[in-house]
Amino acid sequence: xxxxxxxxxxxxALMVLSLVLVAxxxxxxxPYDPTRAVANTFGDPAAPSRMYPxxxxxxxxxxxxxxxxxxxxxxxxxxxxxxxxxxxGVTIGLTAGFFGGALDFALMRFTDVMLTLPxxxxxxxFVAVLQPSILSILLVIGLVSWxxxxxxxxxxxxxxxxxxxxxxxxxxxAPSARLIVRHVMPNVMPIIVVMAVLGTSGTxxxxxxxxxxxxxxxxxxxxxxxxIEEATTYFRVAPxxxxxxxxxxxxxVLGFNLLGYGFLRRRARxxxxx
Amino acid sequence: MNMHPRRHTRSAKGRAxxxxxxxIRRCRFALALIAALIALPGCRSGxxxxxxxxxxxxxxxxxxxxxxxxxxxxxxxxxSWMFEQMIFDTLIRYSDAGVDLxxxxxxxxxxSPDSTVFTFHLRRDAxxxxxxxxxxxxxxxxxxxxxxxxxxSKGMEYYRAIAGAEDFAAHRAKSVAxxxxxxxxxxxxxxxxxxxxxxxxxxxxxxxAVPREAVEKWGDDFSRHVVxxxxxxxxxxxxxxxxxxVKNPGYFVKGSPHLDAVVExxxxxxxxxxxxxxxxxxxxxxxxxxxxxxxxxxPRLRDLTLRIVTVTTRYMGMNCQMPPFTDxxxxxxxxxxxxxPKLIAVLNGRGIVANGVMPPGLPGYAPGLSGYPYDPARAxxxxxxxxxxxxxxxxxxxxxxxxxxxxxxxxxxxxxxxGVRLRLKAVAFAPFLEAVRQPRTVPLFFMGWEADFPDPANxxxxxxxxxxxxxxxxxxxxxxxxxxxxxxxxxxxDLARRYALYREAERIxxxxxxxxxxxxxxTYEIQQPWVHxxxxxxxxxxxxxxxxxxxxxxx
Numbered sequence: 055x056x057x058x059x060x061x062x063x064x065x066x067a068l069m070v071l072s073l074v075l076v077a078x079x080x081x082x083x084x085p086y087d088p089t090r091a092v093a094n095t096f097g098d099p100a101a102p103s104r105m106y107p108x109x110x111x112x113x114x115x116x117x118x119x120x121x122x123x124x125x126x127x128x129x130x131x132x133x134x135x136x137x138x139x140x141x142x143g144v145t146i147g148l149t150a151g152f153f154g155g156a157l158d159f160a161l162m163r164f165t166d167v168m169l170t171l172p173x174x175x176x177x178x179x180f181v182a183v184l185q186p187s188i189l190s191i192l193l194v195i196g197l198v199s200w201x202x203x204x205x206x207x208x209x210x211x212x213x214x215x216x217x218x219x220x221x222x223x224x225x226x227x228a229p230s231a232r233l234i235v236r237h238v239m240p241n242v243m244p245i246i247v248v249m250a251v252l253g254t255s256g257t258x259x260x261x262x263x264x265x266x267x268x269x270x271x272x273x274x275x276x277x278x279x280x281x282i283e284e285a286t287t288y289f290r291v292a293p294x295x296x297x298x299x300x301x302x303x304x305x306x307v308l309g310f311n312l313l314g315y316g317f318l319r320r321r322a323r324x325x326x327x328x
Numbered sequence: 329m330n331m332h333p334r335r336h337t338r339s340a341k342g343r344a345x346x347x348x349x350x351x352i353r354r355c356r357f358a359l360a361l362i363a364a365l366i367a368l369p370g371c372r373s374g375x376x377x378x379x380x381x382x383x384x385x386x387x388x389x390x391x392x393x394x395x396x397x398x399x400x401x402x403x404x405x406x407x408s409w410m411f412e413q414m415i416f417d418t419l420i421r422y423s424d425a426g427v428d429l430x431x432x433x434x435x436x437x438x439x440s441p442d443s444t445v446f447t448f449h450l451r452r453d454a455x456x457x458x459x460x461x462x463x464x465x466x467x468x469x470x471x472x473x474x475x476x477x478x479x480x481s482k483g484m485e486y487y488r489a490i491a492g493a494e495d496f497a498a499h500r501a502k503s504v505a506x507x508x509x510x511x512x513x514x515x516x517x518x519x520x521x522x523x524x525x526x527x528x529x530x531x532x533x534x535x536x537a538v539p540r541e542a543v544e545k546w547g548d549d550f551s552r553h554v555v556x557x558x559x560x561x562x563x564x565x566x567x568x569x570x571x572x573x574v575k576n577p578g579y580f581v582k583g584s585p586h587l588d589a590v591v592e593x594x595x596x597x598x599x600x601x602x603x604x605x606x607x608x609x610x611x612x613x614x615x616x617x618x619x620x621x622x623x624x625x626x627p628r629l630r631d632l633t634l635r636i637v638t639v640t641t642r643y644m645g646m647n648c649q650m651p652p653f654t655d656x657x658x659x660x661x662x663x664x665x666x667x668x669p670k671l672i673a674v675l676n677g678r679g680i681v682a683n684g685v686m687p688p689g690l691p692g693y694a695p696g697l698s699g700y701p702y703d704p705a706r707a708x709x710x711x712x713x714x715x716x717x718x719x720x721x722x723x724x725x726x727x728x729x730x731x732x733x734x735x736x737x738x739x740x741x742x743x744x745x746x747g748v749r750l751r752l753k754a755v756a757f758a759p760f761l762e763a764v765r766q767p768r769t770v771p772l773f774f775m776g777w778e779a780d781f782p783d784p785a786n787x788x789x790x791x792x793x794x795x796x797x798x799x800x801x802x803x804x805x806x807x808x809x810x811x812x813x814x815x816x817x818x819x820x821x822d823l824a825r826r827y828a829l830y831r832e833a834e835r836i837x838x839x840x841x842x843x844x845x846x847x848x849x850x851t852y853e854i855q856q857p858w859v860h861x862x863x864x865x866x867x868x869x870x871x872x873x874x875x876x877x878x879x880x881x882x883x
Contacts, residue, residue, distance in 0.1 A: 089744070096670050097675060113674065113738055203420075208758070232838050273752055274737060274740055284734060286618050286730070287621065288621055289618065290619060290622035
């Protein structure tokens, strides 16, 4: 069957792809060094101009260059944190769903407890203890956002274990590990991918939120959340300082969301076609 | 006192803000909105606000958190002092706009040439608001109360040089022998060591006259039932809601104060204060950093601002016990490497480049110091000489605060150009103060010092002498020449000679460079066009007895 992306998938994929390209090509795309002062606009941010298309901030740094380099941090943290999230969520979900019983009960109640804790507050507490760095932040985000994934994966895995082919493999004496890896996992993979893509927009936002609360990647590394935080001082005289990084976050989140919902729609169609 | 990044002016309480996480402050805007919704008319809770007759002149203020105390023996922060100086009188006080001493309850005073005997003559027409005349015994009682360990007053150290103070504090004497009250209107202080700044210490609210009968009646509750002789008296203080002061009709200065009352609403965040100011609901306000650039770019608002260079110095301390800052060349290099005029620009002009330890406005200030101009080439040269031509990495500690973080990034940019890679570490204010006091812990840190009294000793001695290691000398700087000069200057009452010695000590300190001398901050407040006679003081909260209001919409 030929792969025909639906509109949401196509637009989402293009947006995400463009972000990835910007992040990879940042040193070539950015007109200036994002950490150095390139204009004498100290304490008096400059509006967008031909030389500085998105203006310069109160430390004389080029906003466009900072947004371009900020994409690196946002994507790295967003995607890597999602990888951590997935590792934890899928492991717990599969284990609970496949083995069921007391283990399932214990793991799911633990997940419920985690769900009741607000992710942002939990992340703030973790970061405050761990000291902000890229590694600590992506670990922390992963640690606080795996719950939804664990629940969905568990539900899928649970239904898989009832399917004939799994029961058959089990009857043939296949060990649990083989059952999970060869039979259950491949069949829950599509939903895992959808959850991962959708979840990335969440981790991106969480990263931006932590940065805004000055708990993100420490300066001088440019990050979108911190750009907005620093712009609050000038919001009434230089709103563009906050608006452009805000748009960047919006763009990234929208891209991942479109892509994720596109996948979801494809699954729904496929399911209804059966 | 150590200065919090936001100068603890009337509403920005040093202690209150300092203990909150920076994160919480980031949510201020949202909280302000919620608070604004809750405060909508109709859903207001608590006691009804006090009613004043039409035409009454009421100054309306707002603050984030409650006044810590009104007891002069207890208060040691700008917020308490603001109200204490309205309710109580000291013998002498600072002038409205300066750091020179003027009479308060004393009409005249003399000091012996060696600064060990101080005589005061009191006015005879001052009464406490309970009707009793204020006498010298009331001042003696106030100081004995501060010296009594049971009071646990932070002002104790200032009066220990009075003869017999130690005996009194140790309960070996019933009263302080060195405070004589030959009659109700005369007071004589005898000191065991010369103290040329004893007058300044008597101008602190700790030494304000309090009536013994009221203190003994209320005990620990005196703070809520204060009785003083000052221009205003306490009418109502509802914790967490508001504090109301009304005119003292018996105040000894005829025709003063002009205001009928002062009402401060408590629990109003900085941003909400700003909204209230813009709505004309409060008369004088701080300017939150988030609107400062907007205010300065709006002529209508800019014209309403008041500006004062406070007696404060901000610096970046370098720990002289931690390599590479043990090397004077490295410390000097950093001074050349930091672009200070840029810092001032980043602060939107709220500062003056510092060339030394002592701020302008401090008596003894040395205007001739050249300091360290911005010269990265010279900085690289010095680092080269110190064997650090390849650069090094260091961590700059700072109180968690948006402005500090921006300044830190500016310095980070500057030092990057000379090969010094700076890591910025933001810490809550209380643990920050704790950390810098530990030896060999904090290599670089932002710090500020605001004068307790106007004398060079309050900066040089307190911040840079050997005996303050682990207390206020956070750079662990020590130079025998400086210590010798400070010891020589301390007892001198000949001001010319005293200041000359302090300036010599400062010159050596600047050359040794334990600090990167950053800037002297400028504070701004904003007042409504109908407020008159409101004057900022460089070292103390503004006094309100000369303030008056012309008719205005909200009145």
